[in-house]
Amino acid sequence: MPITLSAGRRIAAGLLGAAVAVTAAATPAAAAPAAATGPLSVTAQTLVLNPTSQGYEGTLTATVTNNGTTGDYPSVFLTEPAGGSFTTVDPGFGCVILGLVENRMQHSCASVAIQPGETQTWRLGFHVWTTPRKYAMSATGGEFGVMSNGSSEMSDTVGFTTLFQSTNGSLKKPQPYVQATRSDLSVTAGAVSLNRQADGSLQGRMPVTVRYGNDAPSFGVDLTAALPAGVVVDHTEPQDMPSGGDWFSVPGTRFMPGEQRTFDVVLTAPAGTPAGALGTASYTAAANYCYCAPVEDISPADNTASFTVTAVG
Template sequence: MRTMLRAGAIALAASSVLLAGGVAAQAAPAAADVTFTVGNLIFEPQQWGHTGSLEVTITNHTDQDVDKAVTVLEPLAGTFDDATGTQGCLIAAPQDGRQAWDCYLGTIPAGESVTVNVVFYSPAAGKPVARRATTSGSIEIDGKTVAFPAVFRSTSGSVANPVAYTPDQTANLTVTTPGNVTLTRQDDGTFAGRIPVTLTGNGDAGHQLLGGQMAAPAGLTDWPYAVDGNCGPGDVDLPVPPGGTGVGCAFFERLAQGQTRTYDWLFTAPADSQPGPLGTATTSGLLNSPLIGAQTDGANKATFTVTIAG
């Protein structure tokens, strides 16, 4: 649902207002037309990050069944999660540093309404004060656009007097390892070993999923991989030792501010490997989003030695 690309653009409303008291905004109706209303988006604090749901109700006032799609522009980069009540979403062209999604509604019978719940996730940690995003999202159907603000409820339960909020624009991760992985002989005579790589989220930049890279030394069997990742060899932004291999992995989950996740990487070597150090490997953690800047301070990288047991 989140991997197909389509070029396109959306006309956005020039301004928006915070909707109070649960009163929904409505696209300007036309006689015998399709109209829609947009509720409020409140990000609720969770154990890790925030979640929010935006209700959109589309009504077919015509005497004909109609097929419609809705374009969702997320209020903050990397926060779109899902749109329940649709038949699937395709990624569209980004706007103003945020991603848009085209979601197909299917057929709306004459005189009936359908409701879609657009789900958002922010990795931001909870705060004792309410916050309001400095950018708004929008819903567009048939060229009509309604903008909606995004408010973060405080950890005390209030949405009153929200302060302006802008999330990080670059990744901010810390990566740690034990510093060495020792490959021991297995029942089939080959060598294998696992090393845990821990990622800690220090910032609140939005992202769709996590990424990991590994630059492994020569002498291994095939290439190392993260046990819980979707991995493959290829170019990496790490120094690959001579004769070694670069590996990239995708982890289909997010990392909230202050949260840690640990992934085991599996290394194997042939049965005739000689005991001793095989070389140095380098690993990194990434936030997979084209809308945020890459981390440059090196804290998201770690090196460790690969050793064959005697």
């Protein structure tokens, strides 16, 4: 059964701190297949990504063979060909993020048992959230490896090439795929009025627009709110992630380059808050990618939108 990897905050919740300790063992340089140094060996085919309405998707087929004399419960290691692109794995489970190599994630996944002489076929899904092109593209740096249970050294690794099929179905004359590494976010928001409720508290709804300008990898966009005293974020509409107090996330799936979303943020203030101008507030957006490093932005100034908050009634 294939396992689908979670995203954004959901990914962070499943991380294992101990995984960081094996990062060094999981980072051999991507290259041609090297001779296996342990009882396990691997192969990997070319990954072909097909254009869709939201980027490119495809499945890498790889194998793990047990050339030893005893059964094993190995771990497999993957370096993505594009940042934030690894989505599913079969038959593995319990995948964790180990860190970044050139802004591409490294993952480790546990495996089911493999007996002497047995070969397992692995299927690893990928989704690159970039605009499909009229020409084919290619990416290098993807790597698949395996480590025997109880070992601290890789048994075998293999690099694989990634091809992006053009929108007309061609794989000929691929051009290099260059993924952005810094986000290009912008936020806009207008003034908001909080209206008096029956219980004396205040509530107001305001539209917020967030634009994601390029294909820098991220699993979502989080916003931090700086609000006048007593004013808090209650929720967003629509809402598919927790929010409240001084932060919230943009609803929906991952962004495509150039995509813009407008949604409502609902603010509240307690009973007893006086009518009138409450002050100036702001929302600051940041892309959510790897727990191990913040995402830098091309132009941080437009990541923040300022607005006024007024209590009415």
